[in-house]
Amino acid sequence: MHPAPVDRLIAELGKLPGIGRRTAQRLAFHILRSSDEDAFALATAIREVKERIGLCETCFNLAEGPTCAICSDPRRSRELICVVEEPQDVIPIERTGEYRGLYHVLGGALSPIDGIDPDDLRIDELVRRVEAGEIEEVVIATNPTTTGEATAHHIGERLRDRVTLTRLASGLPVGADLEHADEVTLGRALTGRRSV
């Protein structure tokens, strides 16, 4: 129905999460109408995140280069590690302004039903960071969901007696996820963290 390049763009946009065919078509026609400059800026931004963004060698957060901005920051406490599921979970915690330690991004949560075992997450890497000796406390900030709690429990077993282990306090509604938590609630959860 459309010229081939338009159909291809609609198909590619339609692969994005939450973008149905109608929305993909609307976005494609918007891109057709917009200036070359705007369209190329979007295309370049997509290429650049793939070409320039990798994972931090230490904490597996997003990084431009081998080490992320947080691990590179000399003002951050090296005695405290906050364990999260995904890179986007770092943002809401940073936004609270309550946390000055480092992170460890697991890359997901344990979910046997989806075939995600401890080996699929960066748990061994966390254990090695703790064994290296500098860390005094690990704050487990996996989501308060079934899979997040299972992951917290598993990490608790692995790190018991090696380090002070804490878990984000109540304040987060069960079933919610970190990415969409408001700062005040998340700040309370941080200050009220309890030992596991």
Add this chain to the structure above:
Amino acid sequence: MHPAPVDRLIAELGKLPGIGRRTAQRLAFHILRSSDEDAFALATAIREVKERIGLCETCFNLAEGPTCAICSDPRRSRELICVVEEPQDVIPIERTGEYRGLYHVLGGALSPIDGIDPDDLRIDELVRRVEAGEIEEVVIATNPTTTGEATAHHIGERLRDRVTLTRLASGLPVGADLEHADEVTLGRALTGRRSV
């Protein structure tokens, strides 16, 4: 908060219509997680529509090359022109399978409040196509909105006595019910009633 290329991608995605900051962030993280192949396919598709798609020299529909697929099709009747506001309006008319003529895409609708005058639309080009002589009927298929009706009226004035002029019928959508029809639509359906 994010590495600069991630922030740039979120900003560029957020410029798309109907994509707020939260959605832009979700899409950006999806692109970060997806394969290089998928992300580059999207970036390339965006570049290609801008590089390869222009407007048909005859009807101003989208075209790869100087003439669109419909104007190039020898099976289409050259005596009938359907006037629409935008390229995307061609699609639903084609989908009916009821129309075998050509098109003329105006590039918008008259809207003095937005500063869109007849000179901003491709109305002179339409008049020239009619003056060239081959055309017998012009079907005005601008939207049944204030601006679309004003545009239809203006074109009617310009082409009166030169060609047969028709307008898409207004009335009840198929499958609708009387009880929920708005007064204006129902009024149109009444004045436009046809003998059974």
